Amino acid sequence: MSMPPMMLVTIRRLLVAFVCADLVASGLLFLFAGAHYRAAAAAHRHGAASGYPAPTDAAGKAGWVWSAHPPGFQFGREEEQWNLALLRSSELAGARAAAARAGVAPLSLRVLNALRFGPRDVSVIVAGADGSGRTCLGFVAPRLRVSFYCPDAIGARRLGAQRAFVIAVALPVRPRAPAGTYPVSLLGVARGDVRRITLRHGRFSQSYDRDDWGWWGTFEATVYGGSAALELYGKQRLVASLPLAFSGEAKRAGRLFVIEG
Numbered sequence: 001m002s003m004p005p006m007m008l009v010t011i012r013r014l015l016v017a018f019v020c021a022d023l024v025a026s027g028l029l030f031l032f033a034g035a036h037y038r039a040a041a042a043a044h045r046h047g048a049a050s051g052y053p054a055p056t057d058a059a060g061k062a063g064w065v066w067s068a069h070p071p072g073f074q075f076g077r078e079e080e081q082w083n084l085a086l087l088r089s090s091e092l093a094g095a096r097a098a099a100a101r102a103g104v105a106p107l108s109l110r111v112l113n114a115l116r117f118g119p120r121d122v123s124v125i126v127a128g129a130d131g132s133g134r135t136c137l138g139f140v141a142p143r144l145r146v147s148f149y150c151p152d153a154i155g156a157r158r159l160g161a162q163r164a165f166v167i168a169v170a171l172p173v174r175p176r177a178p179a180g181t182y183p184v185s186l187l188g189v190a191r192g193d194v195r196r197i198t199l200r201h202g203r204f205s206q207s208y209d210r211d212d213w214g215w216w217g218t219f220e221a222t223v224y225g226g227s228a229a230l231e232l233y234g235k236q237r238l239v240a241s242l243p244l245a246f247s248g249e250a251k252r253a254g255r256l257f258v259i260e261g
Helices: 005-025 033-044 059-062 089-099
Strands: 112-116 120-127 135-141 144-149 162-171 183-190 196-201 202-208 219-226 226-233 238-247 254-260
Touching: 033 135, 059 202, 089 120, 089 135, 089 144, 112 219, 120 162, 120 183, 120 238, 135 162, 135 254, 144 196, 144 254, 162 226, 183 226, 196 219, 226 254
Parallel strands: none
Antiparallel strands: 112 120, 120 135, 135 144, 162 183, 162 254, 183 219, 196 202, 196 226, 226 238
């Protein structure tokens, strides 16, 4: 008797959670780009051929342009291939309300990537279309106000100069774990001219080229306590970096890092 695809995904993610908990207890956890995601859907994640391409390789504002407008996944369509977080449409109600306030069509929202940490705790990157049909990006995380960035917005919410956005969520493995001693999950998306990402954490570092990232130009990582640094590279040089300090993070609370350069 075979199991439904979504049940297999759920079991796989539970097994990954148990293994990660053991690694965290030993201080050994250092993952990049969601190895469990790549194993679960390797045939569907990378490159234009998969149908889920990253932003086009162009500098400046043009770097936040996808061949599909808006990019992303829709509920009810091929969810067994992309909805590994078991995200429900109702969990984006707050994002739709925030989209309307930001001038983004709520019904245009699509999911670029999502990570689940508990029954009510998820990080999600969404894309939607503004009044002129241009792509906007939105960010959802536990206990973090939903924010949208659009090409025609005014001020800090104007989409263009940013090299990448990264959602960080602290994940204590014990109810009373002190700050700085538990893993922090990262979910991000990078602009089209970013070709490589390096995450440095203590004496460890890992680099991944663009072809190893996830759907729609997103990437994932998990670091264990302390602080880390994220470095973004173009074709030939370092173009931006950001220190990621987690020692004061509230448990199960999200934070959005914006990387410019």
